[in-house]
Amino acid sequence: MGKTFLKPNSLSDNHTHYCPGCKEAAHGRAPAMATGIKRVRPDLNVFTYQGDGDLASIGMSEIIHSANRGEKFTTIFVNNAVYGMTGGQMAPTTMPNQKTTTSPFGRDVKDVGMPIKMANLLAALQTPGYIERTTVLKPKYIVKAKKAIKKAFIYQMEKKCFSFVEVVSTCPTNWGMTPQDSIKWAEDTLLPYYELGVFKDTPKMEEKNAK
Amino acid sequence: MAKVLMKGNEAIGEAAIRAGCLNYFAYPITPQSEVAEYLAKRMPEVGGMFLQGESEVAVGYMLFGASACGERVFTTSSSPGISLMSEAISYIAAAQCPVVFVNIMRGGPGLGGILPSQADYSQSVKGGGHGDYKLLVMAPASVQEAVEMVTEAFVLAEKYRNPVMILGDGLIGQMMEPVEFPEKVAAKPSDKSEWATTGMDTRKSDKRNLVKTLFLDPEELNRHNLMLKEKYKKMEAEEVRYSTYNTDGDYKAVIASYGTMSRVCKTAIDMLKKEGIEVCMIRPQTLFPFPEVAIRKAVEKKSCKLAISIEMNMGQMVEDIQRSVSGIVPVKWYGKCGGEIPTPEETAEAVKKYLNNEE
């Protein structure tokens, strides 16, 4: 039988422990730290990998300003509608009526507002160049997500713009669901609200206009 | 009331409600998120308010705003979160607002770990935020004591119009122990009409209250700081709390230790006693004001050769002990700072080593 999957060359064998909320930079501050890196070493490829609590709650200010300055790094935003690492508290992306440990009766939008659509919000800024929302719920989506992430990095390497890819994901443990159920719930509940697609692709538009 | 078996974090939430505090702002962080999870359910039952802020920075100012209106309010967090609140804490102390903070400490610096630690001693006792201010800092050693301190914290905060910090380690938050909540609850709200900004309709006189921290006139700022200093002096005179253990005999060393670590020390002292080695302990229950006099008196005993600070940090209390003993005996330190709590066996061994070196 032939090999169908190989580990990419870019991955080393190091054992990693991922805490998207807080690895390396303090919770929410990754875009500021990435700015610091990119400003002194523009030749390096820099990306931030942030959760929804991290990016849309405590780190809202950092992401907006980095995007608005057009910092030439890439942000991968993993939106699972909950604080995963800390055990399932409500996030700014938690859906209306969704139960979490700090919204035990369901998210009450009259009290805390509607979930924040980060890709849409950032796309309202003029400067950021590439913003797309993807998901990895099923293979058909994964192919698109992969393309989006690749594009985001190419734009960075070409020093074109700030690039942002939101990835709608599941969190079976903290949603209290089996992995299968959580995929279904995400498709039925998250995707209609967090619509997939390209929100902004300035480099592509400019290319078109130039022609 | 009958005893109930409760996790420290939940007991802290319940104690605040019983102390008449129905306002709670917080942001999730291990190892104290259970307080918010408990109060998310419990506050609606008692007509109280809980809001999860977007960050600890925001929470700090939510507390400031609520307290400036004269309402009882509190928060809970853990080390990195308290760092983010430190700016607001400085403002709250300057504006003399009686907010209660609970820090269920984890290891640092930086992101550190999530396991028990006492690494925020200096942050709480010496400052944390900018400027000349002090927090009244209490360190519980059991779930029961955490409940009692939360209850008292609201009274002291209002008595002094000063923020109070309850400094617990991760174990105090995570451990379950039997607790008995005080029968009589909710201290009567103090009269805040003299200072709180409560709005036109509730104002008793024409006097307008202003909660502020900006004093551009140097003389006025100096006066303000002197007034704060007087307040801290009064706390030092009236609010020092500590307990003692095995102080009767001819002990060779005085241990100073607080929180969970002090319980380990207690067991270590019992172990040493079985080997014929007498050691005593002074356990500060308030870290500011510090039980300076008690420690000094303890080391003045003829048999005493040493003072040892035993803490889950790199010796942050040592300076305060040195100040207390003013050179009468040397001051040593033992502890760990990675989240692992030293065992009684290790602690006893460390004390023995120091004593052998002295002889």
Next chain:
Amino acid sequence: MQSEVMFAGFGGQGILLSGKILAQTAMDQGFEVAWVPSYGPEMRGGTAYCTVVISDEPIGSPIIKNPAHLVAMNRPSLEKFAGIVKPKGVILINASLIPIRSGRDDIDELIVQTTEIASEIGNIRAANIVALASFIARSRIVDFDIFRECVKKEFSKKPKLIPLNMKAVDKGKLAANFDV
């Protein structure tokens, strides 16, 4: 007198709950107790353990280097903790998941097929209660009748689960007596 029990296994095996029920029982019986968990992200899926300290005097250190007893629900826990149990203690081995033994001859080894017993009575999720009942019956660390009441109390919000758990308590006790 002070005694300590360590419960260890995978997250999701009901380790923390077993410890809590033991602590509650001891408290109801008038003892001082402390329940000390492991906590953090490792609890999700990884190993979970907790220690219950029971004493007739106020408890000093809740941090225990050598517990008096061990309830091991999976193999890594037995391998990791069998060596630290004090002599004469009970080590309960969940034989449904653990093919090995403690390798100690100075302790009382109690072997229980918790999953099989739990599935006989209708739900494998009761395996932790089977183990706890067995352990209490053998070690006599707390009064068995008070323990029975505590299990009832624990499930009072889900009364449907009470008959199942009562069966688990009885079968567990039986298992402790069979294995001599």
